[in-house]
Amino acid sequence: MEGRAGGQFVIPRCSGKAFRVLKGQTLQVRQEEGGQVASLIVLNAHNYKEQGMARFSGNLSQILGTGNHYSLGTVYSKVPYERAMLTVTRDTLGHHFLGPHCTGRMMAIWGAPGHRSCSDNLADALVDFGLTLEDIYSPASINLFANARIELTGDGRIRCLPPAAQRGDLVDFYAEMDVLVAVSACPDDISAMNGHSCKSIGLQLGG
Amino acid sequence: MKSAQEAGRRDDGDWRIIEDLVVPKCTGKAMGVRRGQTFRAIAHEGKQVLDLTFLNAHNYREHFSAELSAFLNSLEGIGGYYRLTKLYSNPPYENVLATVTNDIVGAGGRGGERGGHYIDDGHCTRRLLEFMGFPDDRTCSDNLADAFSEIGLRQEDTFDCTIFNVWMNSWTDERGDMQFARPLVKKGDHIDFLAHIDLVAVFSVCPLRHGPCNDHEPKAVRLQILEEGPEEPGI
Numbered sequence: 283m284e285g286r287a288g289g290q291f292v293i294p295r296c297s298g299k300a301f302r303v304l305k306g307q308t309l310q311v312r313q314e315e316g317g318q319v320a321s322l323i324v325l326n327a328h329n330y331k332e333q334g335m336a337r338f339s340g341n342l343s344q345i346l347g348t349g350n351h352y353s354l355g356t357v358y359s360k361v362p363y364e365r366a367m368l369t370v371t372r373d374t375l376g377h378h379f380l381g382p383h384c385t386g387r388m389m390a391i392w393g394a395p396g397h398r399s400c401s402d403n404l405a406d407a408l409v410d411f412g413l414t415l416e417d418i419y420s421p422a423s424i425n426l427f428a429n430a431r432i433e434l435t436g437d438g439r440i441r442c443l444p445p446a447a448q449r450g451d452l453v454d455f456y457a458e459m460d461v462l463v464a465v466s467a468c469p470d471d472i473s474a475m476n477g478h479s480c481k482s483i484g485l486q487l488g489g
Numbered sequence: 490m491k492s493a494q495e496a497g498r499r500d501d502g503d504w505r506i507i508e509d510l511v512v513p514k515c516t517g518k519a520m521g522v523r524r525g526q527t528f529r530a531i532a533h534e535g536k537q538v539l540d541l542t543f544l545n546a547h548n549y550r551e552h553f554s555a556e557l558s559a560f561l562n563s564l565e566g567i568g569g570y571y572r573l574t575k576l577y578s579n580p581p582y583e584n585v586l587a588t589v590t591n592d593i594v595g596a597g598g599r600g601g602e603r604g605g606h607y608i609d610d611g612h613c614t615r616r617l618l619e620f621m622g623f624p625d626d627r628t629c630s631d632n633l634a635d636a637f638s639e640i641g642l643r644q645e646d647t648f649d650c651t652i653f654n655v656w657m658n659s660w661t662d663e664r665g666d667m668q669f670a671r672p673l674v675k676k677g678d679h680i681d682f683l684a685h686i687d688l689v690a691v692f693s694v695c696p697l698r699h700g701p702c703n704d705h706e707p708k709a710v711r712l713q714i715l716e717e718g719p720e721e722p723g724i
Contacts, residue, residue, distance in 0.1 A: 419579070
């Protein structure tokens with residue numbers, strides 16, 4: 283799944299997929315059934331050491347007035363690169379969570395050790411590109427459609443709320459460079475993140 | 490930096506001081522912390538942010554993961570984005586690298602509505618300062634590049650953006666915007682990190698002079714490596 287041809291694809295529930303998006307192409311991430319989080323990580327397709335930053339991209343976007351920790355503007359890569367990788371051109375929901383995806387330790391704390399997590403989905407997806415989780419610098423990802431909030435006071439704890447996204451909600455990205463994107467259809471049915479029911483995610487490559 | 494013998498004296502607690510170092514303002518540094526030792530940061534000159542991360546001393550691919558730690562501490566009821574108890578490493582490891590054992594600011598001893606720190610995949614960078622209109626200012630990126638070079642790492646080879654922003658009094662507001670206020674910490678306050686494995690602490694004494702982050706004036710920070718127990722004979 284790459285190249286100029288484009289096309290529509292579905293990531294089945296509780297699985298992941300990685301694919302290249304070339305500079306100038308568009309990527310649409312779409313709710314197939316509603317109420318489902320899609321966790322994205324982004325890498326330079328020609329230099330996997332240049333990886334997207336999730337939350338810090340929110341900080342940079344905030345200065346430009348195009349986004350913040352809950353609404354995405356542009357995805358920038360880590361230092362020392364700090365280049366624009368993807369830019370949001372359409373967002374029907376407007377609320378996401380730039381922060382960690384679910385992991386094995388998270389599942390264990392929730393009382394479900396061994397339960398599938400986004401770490402597993404992303405690891406599976408990256409295998410085809412010769413990458414392992416150890417090659418990914420941070421589990422902070424672009425958690426599209428996630429309705430998580432950080433408490434304003436106290437310790438700053440995270441509250442996972444049921445997703446507000448409905449079938450047909452979508453985010454369109456424009457690729458500012460050739461990128462490798464890995465997407466996890468989040469397999470968390472423990473917390474409220476996916477409404478306790480995991481579903482598929484739709485993708486469309488254009489341009 | 491003092492040697493163990495030169496610095497081998499006790500402070501007000503039951504500690505042996507193994508290293509004792511005042512890190513100048515606007516600089517970065519790396520320090521080894523062995524399993525069982527305590528890494529102490531002291532607000533030597535007052536309200537100043539320390540951008541801190543840790544790496545497994547024997548495998549640099551395992552490093553502190555800031556936001557994962559915020560999430561896991563949140564689930565365990567022992568912290569969040571504004572305070573941490575356990576510092577976890579990145580997947581696939583997800584080990585506890587260190588625990589915070591003494592934190593007067595995080596414990597609420599200096600007032601404020603929240604933990605008084607900021608746990609974030611971010612620090613001040615060249616792009617951030619460029620967007621703010623100060624493209625020539627020194628940043629934590631510069632300091633951390635210097636610090637990582639001490640252990641042979643380039644910024645391309647690691648993720649220096651996963652940071653425990655010690656004493657950074659920031660938060661995410663209802664809308665999702667990052668907000669800033671003067672640090673709550675007072676001159677002489679400290680925070681202690683107990684190492685669970687052999688670690689390298691890598692840090693930047695934040696050089697940001699704009700805004701309330703460092704109370705508009707960067708300052709030095711004092712760092713110590715401590716061991717618990719009685720004073721050794723001859724020291």
